Amino acid sequence: MQLAAGVDVGSTQTKAVILAGDGEPRILARALVDTGAYVPRAAELAFHAACREAGLDPREIGMIVGTGYGRYRIAFGHAQVTEISCHARGAHFVFPETRTVIDIGGQDAKVIRVGSEGEVRDFVMNDKCAAGTGRFLANAAEVLGLDLEEIGPLSLRATDPVKLTTVCTVFVESDILSYLAQGRRPEDILRGVHLAIARRTVSLARRIPIEPAITFTGGVARNIGMVRALEEVLGLPIQVSPDSHFMGALGAALFALERLERYETSS
Amino acid sequence: MPCVVGIDVGTGFTKAVLVDVRKEHPEGEIGRAEPPVLGRGIVKTGAYLEEAAERALDLALREAGRDRRDIVYIATTGFGRYAVSFRDLQITEITSGARGARWFFPEATAVLDIGNQSTRAIRLDAQGKVSAFKMNEKCAAGSGSFLMRAAKYLQIEVEELGELSLRATRPQPISSVCAVLAETEIINHVSAGAAIEDIVRGIHNSLADRAALLLRRVGIGSDGTPQLVFIGGVARQRGMIAALEERLGMRVRVPPQCEFTCAVGAALLGLHRWRKLRSEEGVQRN
DSSP states (O other): OOEEEEEEEOSSEEEEEEEEOSSSOEEEEEEEEEOOSOHHHHHHHHHHHHHHHHTOOGGGOOEEEEESTTGGGOTTOSEEOOHHHHHHHHHHHHOTTOOEEEEEOSSOEEEEEEOTTSOEEEEEEEOSOSTTSHHHHHHHHHHHTOOHHHHHHHHTTOSSOOOOSOOOTTHHHHHHHHHHHTTOOHHHHHHHHHHHHHHHHHHHHTTSOOOSSEEEESGGGGOHHHHHHHHHHHTSOEEOOTTGGGHHHHHHHHHHHHHHHHHHHHO | OOEEEEEEEOSSEEEEEEEETTSOOOTTTTTTTSOSEEEEEEEEOOSOHHHHHHHHHHHHHHHHTOOGGGEEEEEEESTTGGGOTTOSEEOOHHHHHHHHHHHHOTTOOEEEEEOSSOEEEEEEOTTSOEEEEEEEOSOSTTSHHHHHHHHHHHTSOHHHHHHHHHTOSSOOOOOOSSTTTHHHHHHHHHHTTOOHHHHHHHHHHHHHHHHHHHHHHTTBTTBSOOOEEEESGGGGOHHHHHHHHHHHTSOEEOOTTGGGHHHHHHHHHHHHHHHHHHHHHHHHHO
C-alpha cells in the first residue's frame, strides 16, 4: 500500500494528513497542533501525531510534501508545494465541481480560481492586513470574552446587526467596546463583525471572476457564522467540508501520493 | 480667578487643560518650556466619553487649585468633542493641534500629530492657518496603538520604548504594514535572539516611514525645510523623534507635555472666542 503525508505549516496552526493510495485515495489520519514560535518542531509534532493516529511508523510513509508559509522549514519533507496549489487540489478532491476556493486562515485570505482538474488558474491574496483573516475574528472574540468556537453560532442569533465603522483589527476593539457600552447585544455585534469580514473577502474575490461551485477552506471555514455571512454577501451557496481545516494538508498529501506513484512506475 | 478650559477627548486618552484668562498668552511668550497652563488632567477615555471629559477636567481643576465656578468657557476637541454636553465650543483636532503647535513654536509650518488611533499631517501657511492636511484613521499601523501593542508583545512598558530605541545598534526591519501581523514578525525577531532595543527601533522606523508618507502627501519633506512640530503622546518617545529626524532629514521639534498640545490649542482658541464674545457684549451694553 502506498502511504503519503501532507504537512501544512500555517501561521497559527500546523496540520498533517496521511493518505493511503491504491485506487481512490483514503484519509487514514489527521492531526492539528499550534504552530507557535518554533516551526520545525510544530511540523514534526503534527506529522508524528498523525502517524500515531493511523497506527503507522513514520518510516512507512513513502513521501511527505510540505505546504503553508513554513513549508521550507520542515526538516523531514521530500518536497514543497505552495498552499495555493494544495488548497485547490484538496478542494477539488473533496468537491470535484469546485471552481472557486475561498481560503481564510489565521493570518491571510486567498481566493483561488480552479480548473476542472483541480489546477490553479488564478488567485488573489491578502497577507498584508489582518482585516479579513482569522486573527480579526480571534481578536473580536477576545474583546467580547468569548471562545472562538462560540462566536459563529452566536452571530446567527442576531436580529439587528451593528455596522462597524472600521475593519482594522486593532481599532475594531474600541468599536466593539463602545457598542457594548451602548447596550448592543453580543450576537448583533458579532454578526456585524462577520459581515464586515465577508464584505472584505468578497471584494478581494471580485478581482478574479467568481465561478460556482465555491468551496470554503481554511480554519475559518469551521465558523458557521462566517459561512452564512459569505453566502449572504455573495448571494451564492458555499460548500464546506468537515475537513475544511485540513484542505491544505490534504492537497499536499495528494501531491505526495502522485509523486510516489510516478516514482514507483518509473523505477 | 476665571479660567478657560480646553478638553481633548481622544480615542485613547482624554486631556484637559486650564488657562488663565487674565494673561495675554501671545505665541511663544511663556517660552518653550512652560505652557500657559494652570492645571492639566489626563485620563483613559474608555467607552463613556463625557464622563472621561469630566474626570480629566476635575484633575486639571485640582492641580490648578480652582473649582468649577472659575470656569468661564469650555472648548472641546478630538474625536469625542461632540459628546461633551457642557461644552461652549467644539474645534477639530486639526485646528486645535495647529494652534497648539504654533503657540509653542511660532515659526511652525508643519505639524505631525500621532495619536492613539489616528495620524495627522498638517501644513500651515506663514500666518499659521491650516492650508492642507491628511489623516490616517483607517489602520493602526503608524498610530500610537501599534506601539502599545508592540510594548505588550515585548512585555515592556510603553514609557520604556523611547529610551530603549535610542540604544539600538542594529535596527531590525519590520516589513509588515499591519499592526496585528507585525506581532508575528516581532516574536520571530525575539526568538531569533535580536536585542529588544533593535526591535523597538525597527518599530519606530516603521512608524516613521508611514508618517513620512503621510507628510509627503501634504507636500512636506519634498520642498524647502519646513519647521516641523511633532505633537501627540507618541512624541514623548525620544527614539521615535530620532527615527523621524533620520527619515525626514530635518530637525523635528516637540513641545513640552506634547500629549496636551491639542487641549492647549483648544483652550487658546476658546479664550480667543470668549474675549470676542465679551467685547461684543460690552459693545451691546454700552
